[in-house]
Structure formats: structure tokens, C-alpha cells
Amino acid sequence: MFEPKESPGERDKLAPFYSSDRPDGHIDINSGRGADNGRPPDKVDGEGGESQTRSSQHGDPFHWSLTQGTTVGRALVSAAQRLGEPSSETARLDAQVLLAHVLNQNRSWLFAHHEYELSDGDCHRYADLITRRRRREPVAYLLGRKEFYGLEFVVDQRVLIPRPETELLVDLVLAQISDRGDRPVVVADVGTGSGAIAITVAVHAPEAKVYGTDISQDALDVAEENRKRLTPEAGPQFLEGDLLSPLPEPADVIVANLPYIADEEYSGLQSDVRDYEPRVALKAGVEGLDLIERLLEQLPSKVQPRGAVLLEISPRQGEIVQKMAQDLRPKPSYVGLRRDYSGQVRMVTLEF
Numbered sequence: 001m002f003e004p005k006e007s008p009g010e011r012d013k014l015a016p017f018y019s020s021d022r023p024d025g026h027i028d029i030n031s032g033r034g035a036d037n038g039r040p041p042d043k044v045d046g047e048g049g050e051s052q053t054r055s056s057q058h059g060d061p062f063h064w065s066l067t068q069g070t071t072v073g074r075a076l077v078s079a080a081q082r083l084g085e086p087s088s089e090t091a092r093l094d095a096q097v098l099l100a101h102v103l104n105q106n107r108s109w110l111f112a113h114h115e116y117e118l119s120d121g122d123c124h125r126y127a128d129l130i131t132r133r134r135r136r137e138p139v140a141y142l143l144g145r146k147e148f149y150g151l152e153f154v155v156d157q158r159v160l161i162p163r164p165e166t167e168l169l170v171d172l173v174l175a176q177i178s179d180r181g182d183r184p185v186v187v188a189d190v191g192t193g194s195g196a197i198a199i200t201v202a203v204h205a206p207e208a209k210v211y212g213t214d215i216s217q218d219a220l221d222v223a224e225e226n227r228k229r230l231t232p233e234a235g236p237q238f239l240e241g242d243l244l245s246p247l248p249e250p251a252d253v254i255v256a257n258l259p260y261i262a263d264e265e266y267s268g269l270q271s272d273v274r275d276y277e278p279r280v281a282l283k284a285g286v287e288g289l290d291l292i293e294r295l296l297e298q299l300p301s302k303v304q305p306r307g308a309v310l311l312e313i314s315p316r317q318g319e320i321v322q323k324m325a326q327d328l329r330p331k332p333s334y335v336g337l338r339r340d341y342s343g344q345v346r347m348v349t350l351e352f
């Protein structure tokens with residue numbers, strides 16, 4: 001019911017936006033998880049302390065509940081069944097991560113305490129999270145956090161959940177910074193969202209001067225919260241506005257993971273993404289190139305001579321963005337494509 005309309009090949013190309021946000025950062029584009037496990041939501045399994053009124057409460061087919069005193073072991077089995085096929089590793093992992101979160105423990109604690117009985121409050125909190133997960137709400141939003149480059153970012157529906165593929169952009173920015181070094185390097189993260197790229201760069205290169213821009217003040221509020229937690233002394237300066245326009249000075253390194261989903265692709269996204277992540281973080285016009293094209297147009301006045309620009313793209317956009325970059329005036333001295341760690345063309349690099 002929530003399967004994307006594209007062929008599996010198309011799904012691979014858009015992997016970051018089809019992936020379920022596995023809490024361990026693993027991408028699981030082929031898990032085939034639908035909204036449910038195929039059984040009617042109100043069918044009773046007859047095990048595991050599930051309430052006799054476990055479904056269809058107030059007509060909600062995803063509603064699920066547990067009775068006080070259910071053990072950890074039984075709760076995990078029941079929740080995993082409700083989230084997917086009993087053999088689905090992803091469903092089991094989601095069930096474990098969410099219960100560990102409710103109990104404020106780690107996953108290994110769960111395995112050592114299978115007979116621990118859940119309190120009424122635990123049952124309510126867990127059932128609420130499982131119900132929301134059954135509606136395909138991403139695990140990162142349920143937890144309110146996502147790990148990126150070894151740092152924990154606060155996330156909610158105001159921001160895109162940072163994807164592991166984007167960590168490559170950070171690697172490239174840090175390499176650019178260490179290749180320079182004569183004076184403080186100015187870095188601009190355009191479309192900063194949760195601040196994942198800008199803050200990670202600031203943590204690993206505290207001598208750099210980092211800006212993050214975004215058109216969404218809601219996103220910038222989340223980014224600022226992350227800045228206070230992760231770089232309390234300084235960190236990036238966040239600026240509201242269109243692409244590079246709010247930048248007060250030209251940058252040596254411009255990095256951007258801008259929206260690149262074409263209008264037609266948008267309706268085919270998994271509901272985890274389409275129904276929960278901000279539209280402004282995903283959609284980018286008929287070809288998915290509107291934002292990237294405008295960013296390239298803004299470059300001449302916003303990039304330093306010898307500056308570098310690192311853009312995340314959809315693999316199907318590699319050639320066209322490369323061509324757009326080669327046609328720029330002043331002409332970049334180098335334009336190249338980079339693959340991500342799964343072998344997909346994922347980045348365009350420009351050097352002036």
C-alpha cells in the first residue's frame with residue numbers, strides 16, 4: 001500500500017530517500033516493509049500481553065496496546081509482529097530500539113532482562129511509539145535524535161533526518177579545509193536543515209568559520225538547538241534566507257545537500273519520507289534541479305577565487321549537473337563526480 005511506484009532500479013537511485021532510517025544507520029531499501037505485515041490490523045495473535053482491545057481503538061487500525069506486567073521478552077515479540085513479518089530483522093530492531101528508549105536502557109540490557117515486567121506507564125509509552133511506527137513515522141523522529149558522523153543530532157519533523165550518505169560530504173569538506181590553512185577557511189553549508197553538516201565540520205575543524213543557511217526558520221531553530229548542544233562555545237552561524245543570499249562574505253568551501261527530488265518522483269517516495277519529512281527539504285521542481293541550478297547561478301559573487309563547491313545530487317543528475325557546472329562563467333578549473341560508499345554517483349565537486 002505504501003510501496004513506491006518506481007521500479008526497484010529507480011528506488012536504488014533514490015536510496016537515501018527510500019531508506020528506512022535504521023537507528024544503526026544501516027540503509028535497508030529492500031526491507032519491503034509496508035504499512036503493516038499483511039494481516040488485518042485487528043487480528044489477535046493471542047500472546048504477549050497484548051490488550052484484548054488491542055486494535056481499532058476509536059477506529060484507528062494502527063492502534064496497539066499492552067497490559068501492565070507484560071515482560072520485556074513478550075513485548076518485543078508482539079511489537080515486532082505488529083511492525084512486520086516475524087522474521088523481519090528491521091521490525092525486530094525497531095521494536096528493540098523503541099523499547100530500550102522507553103526504558104532508558106540500551107539494547108543489550110533488554111536481552112539480559114527478558115523477564116522484566118513493564119509498568120503501566122512503560123506499556124503506554126511503548127504502545128504509543130509502536131502505534132506511530134505502524135503509521136510509518138520514522139524511528140529517528142520517534143526517538144527525537146539521529147546519529148550523524150558519530151554525533152547525536154536532535155531531529156523532529158521540522159528537519160530532514162540526516163542520511164549516512166551525506167557523511168561523505170563532510171569528509172570532502174574536511175579534506176578541503178586541511179588543504180588550505182593559510183587563514184581561517186570560510187565554509188558555507190547551504191540548506192543546513194538540522195545543521196548536521198555545518199556542526200560536524202565545526203566540531204572537526206574548529207578553526208574554520210562556518211555558516212549554515214536555510215529558507216526554513218523552523219529548520220534553523222533545530223540547527224541552533226544542535227549547535228548549543230554540540231558546539232556550545234562557538235560553532236556555525238545560522239542565517240535565514242534563499243541559498244547563498246544571506247552569506248555576509250564569499251566562502252572558500254560551499255557545501256550543499258539541497259532538495260533534489262523531481263515533482264514526479266515525490267509521490268513515489270516511501271510514506272516514511274513523503275508523509276513525515278518536510279516537503280521543502282525534498283522537492284525541487286520538474287527535474288529536481290531547481291535549487292541546484294539557482295545555487296550555481298549565485299556562485300560567482302559568493303565563492304572565493306580558488307574556492308571549492310561540493311554538492312550532493314541524485315545519481316541520475318550527475319551528467320546534467322556536471323554540464324551545468326562546466327558552462328559556468330567564470331569557468332571552474334575542475335568539475336568532477338564522486339560516488340558514495342555504495343557505488344552510486346552522489347556528489348559533484350567544482351574547483352575554481
Ligand SMILES: C[S@@+](CC[C@H](N)C(=O)[O-])C[C@H]1O[C@@H](n2cnc3c(N)ncnc32)[C@H](O)[C@@H]1O
Binds near residue numbers: 191219241257258280
Ligand atoms: C535535503 S535537506 C538537507 C538538510 C541537511 N543539510 C542534511 O544534509 O541533512 C535540504 C534543506 O534545504 C533547505 N532549503 C530548501 N530550499 C531552500 C532555499 N531556497 N534556500 C535555502 N535552503 C533551502 C530545506 O529547508 C532543507 O533544510
